[in-house]
Amino acid sequence: MGNDRGGKAAGRCEGGRRSGVHLRAARKLQLGISAQGERRGSALSHLRRSGHGKRGGEEGVKGFTLIELLASAVIVAIALIPISRAVLGLMESEAISERMTKVAMLARAKMEEVKRIAAADFGLDLSSSGSFPPPNGSYRYTVRDDGDPVMKTISVTVWFDEDGDGRLDDEEISLELITRFTRRD
Incomplete structure (x- = not known):
């Protein structure tokens, strides 16, 4: 069954691990990238882009400082x-x-x-x-x-x-x- 590995490319590999194709697809979903390679907008990525994230050194962070207030x-x-x-x-x-x-x-x-x-x-x-x-x-x-x-x-x-x-x-x-x-x- 040397051809086993090629046949399981669409499914699971030995030991229950996913194949490389599925890992890349899962990683793209986590990053919010569509199957066509375009970046999808998610609520989390929108919040980060609009300045509602960590303040430490991020560029484009919006908000007011204490002195401004x-x-x-x-x-x-x-x-x-x-x-x-x-x-x-x-x-x-x-x-x-x-x-x-x-x-x-x-x-x-x-x-x-x-x-x-x-x-x-x-x-x-x-x-x-x-x-x-x-x-x-x-x-x-x-x-x-x-x-x-x-x-x-x-x-x-x-x-x-x-x-x-x-x-x-x-x-x-x-x-x-x-x-x-x-x-x-």
């Missing part, structure tokens, strides 16, 4: 400072706008109240001051009546009393409405 963190922190200032400025502007709207609404309501009282009793002195009931307790008003018996001039001033001292300060938000009306006989 720290530098990017510093850049983000520096960028956040003006952004936070802008956000705080917007919040403050919104609060001022809300107070101005509330001052205008309360001044108009107080002026309507004073006009109703004056229409009922024209000779009554309408001068007064005080604060609005809650929830508008920080808003104060002053009503001035010039006392003219023929043509009254009424001034209503409403302001947001930030410091709570009961006086209108220069930096406080305020609105003054002035109206004139005569006696109807």
Whole structure:
């Protein structure tokens, strides 16, 4: 059986070992090479090519170093400072706008109240001051009546009393409405 060896080239050799043809084919499969000699892509080879492998000395390895991460963190922190200032400025502007709207609404309501009282009793002195009931307790008003018996001039001033001292300060938000009306006989 000298021809035994040639006949077993497609199968197993003596002792259960594979023949040289099968060993080469198995090695090509391990390397990811097709039968035509082209390199096949496998998940493992893709990961290694894209930089997800050992870092020690491989060329083309992608990723961030600690220094790069720290530098990017510093850049983000520096960028956040003006952004936070802008956000705080917007919040403050919104609060001022809300107070101005509330001052205008309360001044108009107080002026309507004073006009109703004056229409009922024209000779009554309408001068007064005080604060609005809650929830508008920080808003104060002053009503001035010039006392003219023929043509009254009424001034209503409403302001947001930030410091709570009961006086209108220069930096406080305020609105003054002035109206004139005569006696109807």
